[in-house]
Amino acid sequence: MKPLIERKNKNGFWGDAWCRLKKNKGAxxxxxxxxxxxxCAVFADRLAPYPYDLQDYNHTFExxxxxxxxxxxxxxxxxLSRIIHGSRISLLVGFSSIIxxxxxxxxLGAVSGYYGGRVDNLFMRAMDILMAIPGMLLAxxxxxVLKPGLLxxxxxxxxxxxxxxxxxxxxxxxxxxxxxxxxAAQCVGAxxxxxxxxxxxxxxxxxxxxxxxxxxxxAILSASSLSFLGLGIQPPTPEWGSxxxxxxxxxxxxxxxxxxxxxxxxxxxxxxxxxxxxxxDALDPRLKN
Amino acid sequence: MAKYIGKxxxxxxxxxxxxxxxxxxxxxxxxxxxARMILGEAASASAVEELRESLGLNDSYITQLLRYITNxxxxxxxxxxxxxxxxxxxxxxxxxxxxxxxxxxxxxISVIVGVIMGIISATRQYSIFDKLATSFSLLGVSMPxxxxxxxxxxxxxxxxxxxxxxxxxxWKYWILPSxxxxxxxxxxxxxxxxxxxxxxxxQDYIRTARAKGQSENMIIIYHALKNAMIPVVxxxxxxxxxxxxxxxxxxxxxxxxxxxxxxIDSINMRDNLVVQGGVLFLAxxxxxxxxxxxxxxxxxxxRIKSQYKSSSxxxxxxxEATN
Numbered sequence: 206m207k208p209l210i211e212r213k214n215k216n217g218f219w220g221d222a223w224c225r226l227k228k229n230k231g232a233x234x235x236x237x238x239x240x241x242x243x244x245c246a247v248f249a250d251r252l253a254p255y256p257y258d259l260q261d262y263n264h265t266f267e268x269x270x271x272x273x274x275x276x277x278x279x280x281x282x283x284x285l286s287r288i289i290h291g292s293r294i295s296l297l298v299g300f301s302s303i304i305x306x307x308x309x310x311x312x313l314g315a316v317s318g319y320y321g322g323r324v325d326n327l328f329m330r331a332m333d334i335l336m337a338i339p340g341m342l343l344a345x346x347x348x349x350v351l352k353p354g355l356l357x358x359x360x361x362x363x364x365x366x367x368x369x370x371x372x373x374x375x376x377x378x379x380x381x382x383x384x385x386x387x388x389a390a391q392c393v394g395a396x397x398x399x400x401x402x403x404x405x406x407x408x409x410x411x412x413x414x415x416x417x418x419x420x421x422x423x424a425i426l427s428a429s430s431l432s433f434l435g436l437g438i439q440p441p442t443p444e445w446g447s448x449x450x451x452x453x454x455x456x457x458x459x460x461x462x463x464x465x466x467x468x469x470x471x472x473x474x475x476x477x478x479x480x481x482x483x484x485x486d487a488l489d490p491r492l493k494n
Numbered sequence: 495m496a497k498y499i500g501k502x503x504x505x506x507x508x509x510x511x512x513x514x515x516x517x518x519x520x521x522x523x524x525x526x527x528x529a530r531m532i533l534g535e536a537a538s539a540s541a542v543e544e545l546r547e548s549l550g551l552n553d554s555y556i557t558q559l560l561r562y563i564t565n566x567x568x569x570x571x572x573x574x575x576x577x578x579x580x581x582x583x584x585x586x587x588x589x590x591x592x593x594x595x596x597x598x599x600x601x602x603i604s605v606i607v608g609v610i611m612g613i614i615s616a617t618r619q620y621s622i623f624d625k626l627a628t629s630f631s632l633l634g635v636s637m638p639x640x641x642x643x644x645x646x647x648x649x650x651x652x653x654x655x656x657x658x659x660x661x662x663x664x665w666k667y668w669i670l671p672s673x674x675x676x677x678x679x680x681x682x683x684x685x686x687x688x689x690x691x692x693x694x695x696x697q698d699y700i701r702t703a704r705a706k707g708q709s710e711n712m713i714i715i716y717h718a719l720k721n722a723m724i725p726v727v728x729x730x731x732x733x734x735x736x737x738x739x740x741x742x743x744x745x746x747x748x749x750x751x752x753x754x755x756x757x758i759d760s761i762n763m764r765d766n767l768v769v770q771g772g773v774l775f776l777a778x779x780x781x782x783x784x785x786x787x788x789x790x791x792x793x794x795x796x797r798i799k800s801q802y803k804s805s806s807x808x809x810x811x812x813x814e815a816t817n
Contacts, residue, residue: 334512337784338777339739342757346517346773349761350524426638430743433640434758449641453747457659460648467641475636 222411225487232483238476246292253286257443266459276461278452284462287443288469294444295473298358299425303417305363306424310370311413315401317371318378329375332368340365344427348436358437362427366420373416377409411488418481422474429470445470495792502785511563513777518562521770522555531764532576572771577763582771586753590775592662593745593752596672597737603676604683605730611680612687612726616695617714627684634681639740643674643747660749671748675740679733686729690722697721724795731787735780 216224226232245252254274261281269276275284313332317325335343343365351357381387382405390400429446431437438444440451445466452462529545530537546552550561565571572582611631615624650670651659658667694700695718703713742754749755753772760768 330508330512333509334516337509337513337781338516338773339735339780341736341739341742342773342776345742345757345761346520346769349769350520352525422636429638430640433638434743434746436761449644453644456644456647457652460652463641463644463648467638467645470638470641471633471636474638475632478632478636 222484222487226483229483229486231479232487235476235479235483238472239480242292242296242473242476245289246296249290249293253283253289255283255286257287257290258282258441259286266455266462268459268461275465276459278448278462279455279459284448284465287448288445288466291443291445291448291466291469292473294355294438294442295425295428295470298355298362298428299421302359302362302366302424302428303421305359306366306420307370307413307417309363310367311374311406313367314371314374314376315378315405318375319382319397319401319405325375328371332371335365336368341427341430344431345434345436348431353436353439355438358428358431361431361436362424365427366424369420370413370416373412374409377412378405381405381408415481415485415488418477418484422477422481425470425473425477498792499789502788506781506785510778510781513781514563514566514774515559517770517773517777518559521766522558524764524766526764527551528576528764528766566774572774573767575760575768576765577760577768582768585756585768586771586775589751589753589756592750593738593741593754594779596668596675596741596745596750596752597734599668599672600675600679600737601730601734603672604678604680604733607677608680608683609687609726612684613691613714613719615684615688616691619692624688628688631681631684634678635685637678639675639678640743640747642678643671643744646670646674647747660747662748662750667748667750671744671750675737675744679737682733683726683729687722687726690725691718694718694722720794724791727787727790727794731783731790735783738776738780738783 226236249257259282261277263281264273264277265279265281267273267277267281273283273285275288278284278287313328317328344361347361347364348358351360387400387404390404395403428437429444429449432444432446433450435447435450438447440447448466449463452459452466456463527542527546529542529549529551533542533545550558553561562573565573570583572586574580575582575585578585611627615627618624647659647670650657657670659670661667700713700717703717708717740754741752742758744750745752745755746758753776757769757772757776760766760772
């Protein structure tokens with residue numbers, strides 16, 4: 206039997222959003238960039254033409270040529286291979302610091318938005334304090350105190366990002382918590398944690414995803430900045446920021462060493478930014494103008 | 495209005511106290527012994543112990559924190575640098591004007607470039623200029639500022655030999671850093687101006703202005719721009735704060751003797767009190783900057799001004815009613 210009313214919304218919220226995203230050429234291009242980056246990071250060992258730490262003292266400071274597509278550095282290491290391996294660190298740091306920041310910030314935001322009152326006041330004042338310190342400076346001072354390394358870099362960047370997520374989640378929780386389905390859940394006796402995790406968080410995922418995509422660009426930028434200052438990943442490990450930091454000494458004579466790692470950072474961040482904008486348009490069509 | 499400013503100033507006090515506590519606690523966790531730092535590796539254990547005692551480093555965390563807060567708040571004393579032995583406040587004040595000047599020049603550049611490009615893009619939406627400007631701004635947002643600085647050095651100092659690469663010995667040394675910072679933040683301002691202008695241009699009052707036959711330039715400048723500036727001012731304020739934080743990187747790239755480079759050098763020398771004081775100082779300027787932006791709103795946006803007036807009136811009426 207034919208249904209009386211044809212269902213307009215066949216694919217559900219996420220299916221619709223995906224359809225809208227597919228139509229956005231820029232966002233699909235950005236998604237392709239990000240997927241290629243992830244592919245490079247996962248298969249770095251197979252893709253890189255040379256091992257990232259292979260030193261060849263007969264071929265130092267070579268400009269781009271057939272053997273070394275992007276040239277070699279001061280130890281004769283292949284720059285292309287180091288950039289491909291560097292994508293691992295950058296994506297890993299970007300992704301994990303965003304996850305940490307979302308979990309902590311989201312939890313703080315959800316709790317303070319849901320309960321309101323004193324808890325809200327306390328948490329939000331704490332966030333105000335963290336926000337009063339410019340993010341880069343907070344990350345720098347944390348990175349300076351913790352010893353340089355991958356985990357500590359993630360912590361330093363994540364802490365500086367927490368207030369942003371707490372605010373986004375709190376705002377969406379506030380807009381959701383007075384809706385009827387929450388009241389209904391309360392009426393049937395659902396516990397607070399069930400309401401927060403099963404009803405509220407799934408409904409405010411959209412702004413979190415947008416913020417996370419844009420935030421990952423920021424996190425990769427902070428990671429490379431900290432490494433550039435010597436506070437993040439330390440030299441033998443290939444990381445784009447620390448490659449730039451060591452290339453800097455040779456900027457006067459061998460500028461190719463400085464150019465390519467920066468382009469890698471730029472392409473990644475460019476992709477994440479456009480994808481984030483596209484996701485915002487796709488997930489929240491009201492915002493599009 | 496005065497009441498609003500006063501209220502905002504009062505609200506800043508607990509936040510700043512919190513900032514002091516956070517920064518002090520972060521620095522407190524730093525591994526390494528400052529007394530050993532001052533005296534050097536060759537000093538005897540007893541001499542180090544004596545210095546620890548006289549610096550108060552053996553006191554508990556709470557005692558040290560309270561002492562630091564009292565010193566900062568009441569005496570404006572941030573302690574003495576471990577390496578130069580001069581007061582940290584003097585060292586900071588010596589370098590702070592450089593950082594502020596750099597931030598001010600860059601913000602000026604970014605506002606001029608960003609707002610003008612944003613207006614042109616919005617008034618000629620989807621034109622070639624708009625497309626070019628939007629793509630450039632997207633690239634600008636994606637570029638790490640320190641790398642943009644390095645590329646500027648490669649182009650203008652290494653290849654063209656027009657400008658000096660680093661140092662600070664005259665106005666020529668300021669061109670590269672301030673334009674790098676300015677142009678990279680103009681991208682954000684341009685995007686904000688464009689979207690805000692696009693929104694305002696579609697409003698009814700703009701149609702009214704057109705209908706009464708006003709010239710297009712008058713409409714853009716007096717009717718649209720004034721209304722579109724409010725979110726732009728927020729972004730400008732945030733950029734200024736971001737520049738204070740970002741000065742750390744660009745000052746390191748161009749070897750400009752400002753507060754940012756001083757902080758990084760002190761981190762490398764493990765000079766904790768300087769790092770602590772420097773970060774605190776920048777956070778304070780950041781808060782003052784945000785306060786200034788909030789106050790500026792009141793002057794730009796009459797709706798906000800009237801809100802404060804009416805709310806204070808309402809409160810007075812309420813007070814009268816309760817009395």
